[in-house]
Amino acid sequence: MEQTLVEIWKTTLDKEAVGLDDDFFATGGDSLLALVTIEQINQRLGWSLNMGDLLRHRTIRKLCATKALLQAAPTERSVIRMSNQGARTPLVFIHPGIGLVDGYGHLVRLLGADRACYGIQSPHISDVAVSDDMRELAEQYADLIEDEFGEDDFHLVGACAGGVIGYEIARIAEERGLGLQKLVIVDGYLDGSRTGAEEPGTEQVRLVDYRYDMLRLIAPHTEHASLDPADAEHDRVYEEVAAVLFGAEAAARGGGATAFAERVYRAFRTTARALETYRPEPLDVDALMLLAKDNETFELWRAAITGELTAEVMDSDSYGVKLCMTDAVEIAARIDDFVGEG
Structure with missing residues (x-):
């Protein structure tokens, strides 16, 4: 098992030598390399490893030692625990357009030292269907959050399309009386381009x-x-x-x-x-909005969010979920300051 993991890590990290106690992320791994590594491990060893497992057990020795105890999600589960429990209010990251939460790996490492971080990935990744109506989709995700947290407090973070999904989840959380405290949107954009049947092509x-x-x-x-x-x-x-x-x-x-x-x-x-059919309705929610320079939908967000809105245009050439990778340190600091708790 150790030898197989060494071979996989050498390939994905492009290293000639990998030690059993080398930290995957300190050795050159990032969220995208983690995605490839996890899929290779699952295919070759038949495991059900997810991003949360690799974030918690970052060395080959720890992965092997805790294999029987890993909180590996069953195939139908879309809530992934990405960091261990802590004293502060948990963060729930909503997947961007591609459906994966791997792009949040840098933020989780910076924010997850003393708080649990969870990711909601698209059920499609586990081959489970999900609605393409924003309201129905958010209802499904709200069900997952309610099952996980009950009445406990949590914060929502969503980048790109995940920000829009998070906004609609916030509406449902208010209706259901869930424990949502604050909403963070990283370069979320509103589309609403489709008014009828889809055009050919x-x-x-x-x-x-x-x-x-x-x-x-x-x-x-x-x-x-x-x-x-x-x-x-x-x-x-x-x-x-x-x-x-x-x-x-x-x-x-x-x-x-x-x-x-x-x-x-x-x-x-x-x-x-x-996104193409979604039209946001006004919502009283406290939100932090970090925008890319070319995001042209801010005024639409301003009209929709009637609660306290803290907005900032990032001085970066990245946009969407890529901001969470290239500007992770700055974004993590903004989130930490916004949600408070010390």
Whole structure:
């Protein structure tokens, strides 16, 4: 088991040597490399490892020693515990458009020292269907939060599309009397572009957008050929994304690698459809909003949020969930100051 993990870490971290006590993240790992590593471990060892497990047990020795005790989520579960319990109010991170919570890894390491951090990823990742209506989608997520916290307090954090989902969850939390305290939106954007039936070719455009977002996040410094929507084919896009994530050989074999890319696309498509038809209603909630320079939807947010709104434009070239990676230290400090508790 140790030898297999060493081989996986050497490959994903691109290291000639890996020790049993090397901290994955201190050795060069980040949230995206963690995603690849977790999927490789699950495929080769048959585990059900998730991001929370790797954040809590960062060395090969600890992973092996606690394998039988890992809080590995069953396949149908979408709430992932990303850091251990602490004295301060928990943070619940809502997935961005691609459906995965891995992009919050840097924030969790900075904020999770004395508070529990949870992530809600799209049920599509576990091959479970979810509604593409924003209200119904948020109802499903509110159910998950209510099951996890009951009447206990929590804060919500959402980047990109996750900010919009978090806003709608906040409305439902108010209706149900859940313990939501504060809402943090990192470069959330409002769409509302679809008023009727979808135009022909919309599916191909979404597929191209998914490919662009995934390749930009996975390999930001690599040049990728553009793809015309008219030429976009699902199987080829899944294989291309899988090849960048897991290697060309794994992608060519199909199976788990391409199936994973397909599930992520279903999550992306569902979230995109929900955003296209969503029109926010005013809500009295205390919110922190950290925006990218080119976010043009702030006035829409200003009209929707009737509670105390703290807004700031970030001095960064990143946007969406990428802000949570490149500007994690600054964003974590803003969140910590906003939610208080010392």
